Amino acid sequence: MAAMITVDFQNSFIFILFCLFSLICYSLFFRKPKDSRAGRDLPPSPPSFPVGSPQSNNLHLLLSALVHKSFQKISYKYGPLLHLRVFHVPIVLASSASVAYEIFKAQDVNVSSRGHAPAGESLLFGSSSFFFAPYGDYFKFMRKLIATKLLGPQALERSRKIRADELDRFYRNLLDKAMKKESVDIVEEAAKLNNNIICKMIMGRSCSEDNGEAERVRGLVIESTALTKQIFLGMIFDKPLKKLGISLFQKDIKSVSRFDELLEKILVEHEERMGKHYKANDMMDLLLEAYGDENAEYKITRNHIKSLFVDLVIAGTDTSAQTIEWTMAELINNPNILERLREEIESVVGNTRLVQETDLPNLPYLQAVVKEGLRLHPPGAVFLRTFQERCELKGFYIPEKTLLVVNVYAIMRDPKLWEDPEEFKPERFIASSRSGQEDEIREEVLKYMPFSTGRRGCPGSNLAYVSVGTAIGVMAQCFDWRIKGEKVNMNEAAGTLVLTMAQPLMCTPGPRTLNPLPSSLHVPIS
């Protein structure tokens, strides 16, 4: 008997718990958010699940393997400005240049926050993160510092030698593989190149392979990048899940908090050097100067410095590496384009030295190849922001705290704006072949935005263009590339936020007979 009562009690207890849990879920996920739209319409919505219910749910779109493609499909079918709802979260999906233009023309400040940092106090995606900083004093201070001192034109000129040395190292490594007839994992080599460049620009020359710091950072970046899909979901569901006591990735974040230990060591080393009449020459020095400046417009903390380091390495490494991989894949699949590129390089640079940054303005076809690679394969296929305040967009009402998803991938393949949008045609970016009127249509200026736009657009675009441009230039100039099979498989990997190839590009370099560039022939790169 006693046993039976216990069982009954347990059952009712479970039942009550179940009811409570359902109630909480209902209020968190299914409660209709308050809005005061006073008769104004939300943008149109595609059919949702459960069909026709007031709590319509487009969750399946977010959970699909290729989110940008699912979004692209529904925008073709239902229009370029859509209102979606995932549980209680309202989302506006923008999929055309003209909608993006309307948003960034009138609402740039309003959409200049990404929403709540999903990872508490962690250096990675936590409250000190620049990437997640709301549009406010800290963001403005740091953004100015980045645009002027860290990644601005003068800073890039000062750090040119770092990139030239790394490009040379990249070339020699490929030459070594070519001599041994070994195959190369392009994205891995490209990621090493970009990781070394960014680490050295931030930490200075002391960050060498000898003490293994760049390697350690690379390992941490790989672990962190694996979390990006969770961040995407975290940005949307973080608050309600936290209320339910569920953390999407707290454990993983802890495991990458080893960044903190490494960065503290590097900070202390820089501080010690600064005492001895040291002149600031890398980003860490400049950030420490701002940290120590009593009169600075904003008082940054050590955590801000460390978080910015993490943001820059994560934002700059894989994006550039994936661009190099996708663009090389397109060149291998389009031998005529590769040939035309080589002709340009040969006529401008010759075959006795490597392509270098200062050649880029004289290599318009190389620039067009990189731009076209980014158009078809933007590493950030979609980007997310939040409407801080309610507003009107194209005559529709947008409630405050609506999440904005801009589908850059769909915009840059829009058949209304791009001829043969699925084809790799760098010529489209050569000025003389354009009608000359396209860019005059203001609503179309945002048809090309691999680096996003507005106040939160990418501050690393100039660095990315030179790093990617010179890497592609050297790979085309110095090697023939052999793959297994006829064509590179251009499928996209599922479940990643940075657009990634489903099968990494593996190919074997062969030194080009016309211009083998033995290292003795190198003209020193200044």
Ligand code: HEM
């Ligand atoms: C091909 C390479 C790259 C691509 C395609 C790319 C793309 C983007 C995009 C689309 C955004 C903005 C997302 C939004 O609007 O919400 C962004 C932001 C950002 N990127 Fe890049 N990026 C690249 C390389 C770099 C590099 C090399 C760095 C620096 C080392 C960098 C640093 C950043 C930072 C710090 C942000 C955040 C800006 C802010 O919140 O104000 N990126 N990037």
